[in-house]
Each structure stands twice: as structure tokens, then as C-alpha cells.
Amino acid sequence: xxxxxxxxxxxxxxxxxxxxxxxxxxxxxxxxxxxxxxxxxxxxxxxxxxxxxxxxxxxxxxxxxxxxxxxxxxxxxxxxxxxxxxxxxxxxxxxxxxxxxxxxxxxxxxxxxxxxxxxxxxxxxxxxxxxxxxxxxxxxxxxxxxxxxxxxxxxxxxxxxxxxxxxxxxxxxxxxxxxxxxxxxxxxxxxxxxxxxxxxxxxxxxxxxxxxxxxxxxxxxxxxxxxxxxxxxxxxxxxxxxxxxxxxxxxxxxxxxxxxxxxxxxxxxxxxxxxxxxxxxxxxxxxxxxxxxxxxxxxxxxxxxxxxxxxxxxxxxxxxxxxxxxxxxxxxxxxxxxxxxxxxxxxxxxxxxxxxxxxxxxxxxxxxxxxxxxxx
Amino acid sequence: xxxxxxxxxxxxxxxxxxxxxxxxxxxxxxxxxxxxxxxxxxxxxxxxxxxxxxxxxxxxxxxxxxxxxxxxxxxxxxxxxxxxxxxxxxxxxxxxxxxxxxxxxxxxxxxxxxxxxxxxxxxxxxxxxxxxxxxxxxxxxxxxxxxxxxxxxxxxxxxxxxxxxxxxxxxxxxxxxxxxxxxxxxxxxxxxxxxxxxxxxxxxxxxxxxxxxxxxxxxxxxxxxxxxxxxxxx
Numbered sequence: 001x002x003x004x005x006x007x008x009x010x011x012x013x014x015x016x017x018x019x020x021x022x023x024x025x026x027x028x029x030x031x032x033x034x035x036x037x038x039x040x041x042x043x044x045x046x047x048x049x050x051x052x053x054x055x056x057x058x059x060x061x062x063x064x065x066x067x068x069x070x071x072x073x074x075x076x077x078x079x080x081x082x083x084x085x086x087x088x089x090x091x092x093x094x095x096x097x098x099x100x101x102x103x104x105x106x107x108x109x110x111x112x113x114x115x116x117x118x119x120x121x122x123x124x125x126x127x128x129x130x131x132x133x134x135x136x137x138x139x140x141x142x143x144x145x146x147x148x149x150x151x152x153x154x155x156x157x158x159x160x161x162x163x164x165x166x167x168x169x170x171x172x173x174x175x176x177x178x179x180x181x182x183x184x185x186x187x188x189x190x191x192x193x194x195x196x197x198x199x200x201x202x203x204x205x206x207x208x209x210x211x212x213x214x215x216x217x218x219x220x221x222x223x224x225x226x227x228x229x230x231x232x233x234x235x236x237x238x239x240x241x242x243x244x245x246x247x248x249x250x251x252x253x254x255x256x257x258x259x260x261x262x263x264x265x266x267x268x269x270x271x272x273x274x275x276x277x278x279x280x281x282x283x284x285x286x287x288x289x290x291x292x293x294x295x296x297x298x299x300x301x302x303x304x305x306x307x308x309x310x311x312x313x314x315x316x317x318x319x320x321x322x323x324x325x326x327x328x329x330x331x332x333x334x335x336x337x338x339x340x341x342x343x344x345x346x347x348x349x350x351x352x353x354x355x356x357x358x359x360x361x362x363x364x365x366x367x368x369x370x371x372x373x374x375x376x
Numbered sequence: 377x378x379x380x381x382x383x384x385x386x387x388x389x390x391x392x393x394x395x396x397x398x399x400x401x402x403x404x405x406x407x408x409x410x411x412x413x414x415x416x417x418x419x420x421x422x423x424x425x426x427x428x429x430x431x432x433x434x435x436x437x438x439x440x441x442x443x444x445x446x447x448x449x450x451x452x453x454x455x456x457x458x459x460x461x462x463x464x465x466x467x468x469x470x471x472x473x474x475x476x477x478x479x480x481x482x483x484x485x486x487x488x489x490x491x492x493x494x495x496x497x498x499x500x501x502x503x504x505x506x507x508x509x510x511x512x513x514x515x516x517x518x519x520x521x522x523x524x525x526x527x528x529x530x531x532x533x534x535x536x537x538x539x540x541x542x543x544x545x546x547x548x549x550x551x552x553x554x555x556x557x558x559x560x561x562x563x564x565x566x567x568x569x570x571x572x573x574x575x576x577x578x579x580x581x582x583x584x585x586x587x588x589x590x591x592x593x594x595x596x597x598x599x600x601x602x603x604x605x606x607x608x609x610x
Binding site for chain 1: 434436439441458482490491493504534542
């Protein structure tokens with residue numbers, strides 16, 4: 001069929017280009033709009049809530065960017081009473097100080113229970129007002145003061161910043177207050193991963209587990225080589241073959257350091273214990289290296305760590321085994337397989353110079369073809 | 377200007393209307409529009425198929441990767457050098473592909489361990505292509521027959537337990553025979569629209585038998601295998 005260009009009906013892609021542009025641009029615009037509205041609205045992503053001209057922003061949690069921490073405080077941080085720093089702007093200069101409370105409706109005059117004796121709010125601290133309303137005021141609060149750290153629960157306390165003349169008084173602050181209700185406390189430890197199994201290998205020893213957990217950030221595998229009594233015998237391979245990846249199911253490599261349901265070891269690991277972290281909410285396995293295991297076997301247990309940094313207790317204890325293995329290349333070479341007088345060959349060797357002729361042929365072909373097109 | 381607007385409207389509407397309506401538009405369309413064919417310079421083929429290197433008859437590959445057939449995913453772009461209208465194309469092109477095989481290492485007791493051993497291959501090739509489409513264009517038999525002959529450079533690498541064992545290139549002849557099913561035959565109006573809008577002259581589904589014959593100095597990872605895929609002339 002001859003090529004007969006017909007200028008009026010040349011390929012028109014404009015409608016498609018427009019459609020594709022729309023498909024790409026629409027989600028971007030929606031995202032931008034969502035960020036815009038979230039960043040400026042009351043109680044939005046920006047972490048500010050304004051009332052009566054006061055604007056409060058969460059600056060840091062334990063000295064870190066709150067956005068990176070998802071504005072979450074975990075059990076360990078609560079126990080350690082880490083500082084939570086807020087910034088308050090627009091503080092009226094005609095008020096002596098700022099009272100900080102936590103609770104419900106703490107802007108009411110009954111915040112201290114003076115009229116109904118039902119104390120609804122907890123007084124946290126009092127900070128002197130800045131000399132000018134243009135000045136920002138930093139307020140540092142201990143995380144432990146905002147909730148009861150001994151209670152394994154999830155909560156989002158409302159923190160009130162009241163511009164007052166007399167601290168802890170029942171004065172009516174009107175609209176001269178701000179509140180913050182985006183700082184979440186997750187003091188509940190996650191469940192540990194279940195059905196932990198250890199595998200066998202020489203350089204890569206997998207540990208697998210069942211993961212039906214939510215809000216998990218990472219998993220930590222503890223390896224105890226010191227007290228393992230298992231041995232790499234013929235039954236390991238058989239167990240693997242039946243259970244697939246990470247199928248070593250024997251449990252005779254006991255551990256004096258790892259016990260199911262026990263609290264995970266802290267930062268200072270006892271001698272003989274190795275810790276490996278694997279980040280990912282949906283992980284169901286992690287690979288140990290041969291160097292992680294001292295000897296031929298080790299006991300392993302897994303801990304789940306949630307987004308707030310809370311650690312689960314230890315999972316069931318499983319065994320991993322270090323066994324000499326043979327991969328494809330080992331077998332190929334052992335059976336006399338050679339390549340080009342000796343591999344690994346990382347690039348084309350002299351013996352492959354013969355492969356240059358097709359390139360020359362094709363380049364010549366393209367050259368002749370191009371010349372023909374030009375001469376038309 | 378008016379005729380241009382009319383032609384534009386007809387072309388856009390033909391995208392959305394059912395075949396019956398499109399057929400009606402055919403009758404109303406200017407004769408020049410019916411015969412419009414964009415230039416053909418290239419062919420592109422997307423393919424997938426199983427692959428199991430024969431390893432020159434050795435059992436090493438099968439011992440580890442017997443359960444894994446790749447698959448081979450590949451892309452080929454051909455340049456049309458010479459066209460005999462409605463009969464054949466003569467061209468040359470290049471292809472690139474990828475495949476990965478995974479298995480378990482074997483412990484000394486002969487049982488499989490939990491450790492992974494893998495082999496990854498990237499075939500690169502240059503081929504001459506002779507494509508006959510006379511059946512489809514002259515006789516309305518919707519088949520396109522294609523023969524290919526070329527040379528392949530297959531990069532390979534293998535590792536065990538996350539550690540690299542070896543890597544290299546296997547080079548050798550590549551040949552293929554393809555039977556294509558011309559899709560223009562089933563929806564001519566859609567085919568014409570694709571040409572008008574995108575410059576795609578023809579599209580086809582294909583089944584291809586291909587054989588890679590590595591040289592003696594190369595790792596014997598050749599295979600006689602098949603692929604299926606979708607191709608476009610444009």
C-alpha cells in the first residue's frame with residue numbers, strides 16, 4: 001500500500017494529548033488542593049489550631065520533627081518524659097501569662113471544677129506572656145504530663161493554651177485561647193509476629209513469620225548463637241523441603257536469652273545476642289547472613305515495632321542453621337563446566353570478538369538504508 | 377476551513393461511535409480520507425514466553441531451576457528498510473529482554489536449603505527481518521509470516537545466598553519464525569482510526585518460534601522456545 005500523505009487528515013494526536021494531560025494533571029491538582037486546604041484549615045495537617053488570634057504549632061517531639069514522627073508519642077517516649085515543644089503566636093500583650101491545660105472544654109470557666117466540682121481539665125504549666133503580641137512563645141511540656149503513661153491505650157489529648165491574667169484561675173478567657181488536638185499517644189504494644197520459622201543456608205539464612213499486624217514500622221530479629229544446641233544434620237534439609245522457605249521447624253536449639261512472650265532485650269544487648277532490623281510494614285521474612293550466626297545453629301525470635309516505636313514481646317523461638325550449600329555455579333563448575341577458558345568473565349572476551357561481525361553488518365545495512373532514503 | 381472542521385469532527389466522532397455508525401461515516405467521508413495511509417518506517421513487538429536454557433544437555437540448570445521457566449519478557453524494534461507494497465517488508469532491528477530464574481541451593485545431604493540461588497539474563501540482539509503480509513493485504517487471509525535471522529548477546533549473572541558467583545556473555549546466532557494474526561482484518565475501521573490518530577498502520581498478535589545457538593566458548597544457555605506477543609507497524 002502506497003504512502004499517500006494527505007495533509008488534512010494527517011495523524012491528529014491533539015485530543016489524546018489533551019486527555020493524557022488531563023489524566024496526569026487532575027490528580028496532581030487534587031493533591032495540591034488537598035495539601036493547600038489541609039495546611040491552612042483549622043486543625044489541618046499543618047498542625048495549627050487558631051482561636052481568638054492565638055495560633056499554636058507543634059515544633060518538636062523529643063527534639064525531632066513531628067511530621068517525621070507522624071505526631072505520635074510511644075510508650076518509651078512517654079515513660080522517658082520526652083519534651084514536646086509548641087510555638088504560640090498572637091499572644092495578647094494585655095494578658096499576664098499562658099496557662100496550659102489538657103482535657104475537655106478547658107476554655108470554660110469551670111476548667112478547674114470551681115463551680116461544678118467536676119474537674120475536667122488538668123493544669124500542666126504556666127508560661128509568662130511575651131512582651132509583644134508579635135513575639136512567638138515557645139512552650140515546652142513533658143509528654144508524661146499529658147497522659148497517664150502507665151495505661152496501655154491510644155489517645156489524642158486536647159491541649160489548651162489560655163491567655164490569662166491569673167494563673168489557674170476561673171477567669172473567662174473568651175476567645176483568647178488556642179487548642180491542639182493532633183498529638184497522638186500510642187502506649188499499646190503491638191502483638192508479636194506469629195509462626196516464626198528459621199531456615200538453613202550458608203550465606204543467606206531466612207527467618208520467616210506470619211504478619212497480620214497493622215501500623216507496624218519494622219521487625220527486629222534477635223539471634224542467640226550462644227546457647228543453641230541444634231546441629232545441622234540430614235533432617236534440616238528434609239524439613240526445608242516440606243515447609244518451603246524458612247522451613248527448619250525443629251526446636252531443640254533452646255536459648256537462655258530468648259523466651260517467647262518475654263520483653264525484648266533493650267539497646268544494651270547481652271553477650272552472644274545479635275540484633276538485625278528489617279523495615280517494612282508488610283514484611284514476612286528477613287535474611288540473616290552466615291556471619292550473624294556464631295557456629296552451626298542459633299535460636300531466633302522476632303519483635304514487631306509499631307509506628308510509635310512500641311515493641312512487642314518476643315515471638316516464639318525458632319532455629320536457624322548454617323550448612324554448606326551448593327549453588328548453580330558451584331555445581332556447574334564441579335561438573336567440569338567452563339566458559340571461555342575460565343569464568344567469571346565480566347565482559348566480552350577475545351573469544352567473543354567474532355560477535356563483532358553482526359554489528360558491522362547491521363551498521364552497514366542502516367547506512368545504506370539511510371542513504372537510499374536521502375536520495376529519494 | 378469548513379471542510380477541515382468537518383473532517384476533524386468526523387475523525388473524532390469515529391472514536392466513540394459503534395461500528396455501525398462508523399460504517400455510515402465511511403460513506404460520508406471524503407474519498408481522500410478513506411485512502412489515507414501514514415508512512416511505515418518501524419515495527420515494534422512486545423513478547424513474553426517461557427525459557428529454559430538447554431545447557432548443552434547438562435542437568436545442572438534443571439537441578440536448581442527446574443520449576444522456573446523465566447519467563448522471558450522482550451521488546452523488539454525493527455526499521456523498515458524496503459517495502460514492497462502489500463507484499464513484504466525487509467528490515468533490521470534490535471531487541472532487548474529480561475528473564476530471571478530462582479531456586480534453592482542444595483545442602484551436602486542433597487536436600488534443598490532455604491537459601492536462594494538465582495540466574496538473571498538480559499538478551500540483546502540484532503536481527504534481519506523479512507515479513508510477508510501479502511496474504512492479509514491481497515487475499516484477505518489474516519496471517520503475516522515473518523522470518524528472522526540475527527545475532528544475540530546474552531548477558532548472564534548468577535548468585536547464591538545474595539553473593540555474586542559469576543557473570544558473562546553468551547553470544548551466538550538467533551533465528552526465529554513468526555506467524556502473525558492481522559488485527560486489521562477484524563476491525564478495519566478501528567485500524568484506520570489508529571492510523572489517522574496515531575500513525576499506527578497495522579497491529580497483529582503473533583506466535584514465534586525462536587532458537588538461540590550460543591557459540592562454543594559461551595555458557596550454553598541457548599534454547600528453542602516460543603513466545604507470544606503484540607506487534608505494531610508504524
